[in-house]
Amino acid sequence: SQTIHQWPATLVQPVGSPLSLECTVEGTSNPNLYWYRQAAGRGLQLLFYSVGIGQISSEVPQNLSASRPQDRQFILSSKKLLLSDSGFYLCAWTSPTNRTNSPLHFGNGTRLTVT
Amino acid sequence: DQQVKQNSPSLSVQEGRISILNCDYTNSMFDYFLWYKKYPAEGPTFLISISSIKDKNEDGRFTVFLNKSAKHLSLHIVPSQPGDSAVYFCAGRSGGFKTIFGAGTRLFVKA
Numbered sequence: 001s002q003t004i005h006q007w008p009a010t011l012v013q014p015v016g017s018p019l020s021l022e023c024t025v026e027g028t029s030n031p032n033l034y035w036y037r038q039a040a041g042r043g044l045q046l047l048f049y050s051v052g053i054g055q056i057s058s059e060v061p062q063n064l065s066a067s068r069p070q071d072r073q074f075i076l077s078s079k080k081l082l083l084s085d086s087g088f089y090l091c092a093w094t095s096p097t098n099r100t101n102s103p104l105h106f107g108n109g110t111r112l113t114v115t
Numbered sequence: 116d117q118q119v120k121q122n123s124p125s126l127s128v129q130e131g132r133i134s135i136l137n138c139d140y141t142n143s144m145f146d147y148f149l150w151y152k153k154y155p156a157e158g159p160t161f162l163i164s165i166s167s168i169k170d171k172n173e174d175g176r177f178t179v180f181l182n183k184s185a186k187h188l189s190l191h192i193v194p195s196q197p198g199d200s201a202v203y204f205c206a207g208r209s210g211g212f213k214t215i216f217g218a219g220t221r222l223f224v225k226a
Binding site: 006009032034036042043044045046049051057059090092101103104105106107108109111 | 119121147149151156157158159160161164166204206212213214215216217218219
């Protein structure tokens with residue numbers, strides 16, 4: 001069966017510090033990978049998605065970047081965090097086959113607080 | 116531009132009764148709709164979905180209805196149980212890659 005791992009679970013970082021959140025998927029090959037953010041009182045905002053190694057699509061201009069160095073690894077980064085980067089970050093994957101009808105499967109998320 | 120709207124931030128229902136969660140969308144290109152359930156400090160879990168070519172899909176206590184002409188869908192939970200208390204997200208997808216979520220509705224099921 002497929003599993004998705006996301007870490008760390010919580011993170012407190014000062015403004016201006018770098019960020020690296022990692023996500024890995026097991027039990028599937030060539031998944032579509034996604035980063036979402038849930039800000040306080042808001043829905044899930046799509047930040048990045050990837051359909052293959054090195055292929056990243058950005059949905060919103062922001063202080064963050066994403067990379068996919070391996071097939072089942074997705075990394076969210078920032079060189080200098082802003083207060084507005086605080087939120088709950090979620091990694092997700094979908095099956096590469098029958099893409100239209102494949103639901104998103106989420107990790108347990110990372111609670112990021114920028115102080 | 117909010118493509119998916121859940122206008123009720125919260126809903127309170129008595130145990131055993133029906134819970135009806137509503138969702139409206141503006142993107143006519145959505146061809147697939149999904150409902151997710153989320154507990155605090157956890158990732159959302161997939162509940163049920165519906166293709167745009169259907170108007171109803173049922174899975175146990177959960178039924179999703181789609182009204183394409185009104186660009187409206189709803190999730191019915193019957194009977195509601197205390198364990199159903201969570202935040203429910205509605206989502207739409209077009210083109211297979213991007214899933215757009217609403218702001219969520221917090222459901223409280225009272226025992």
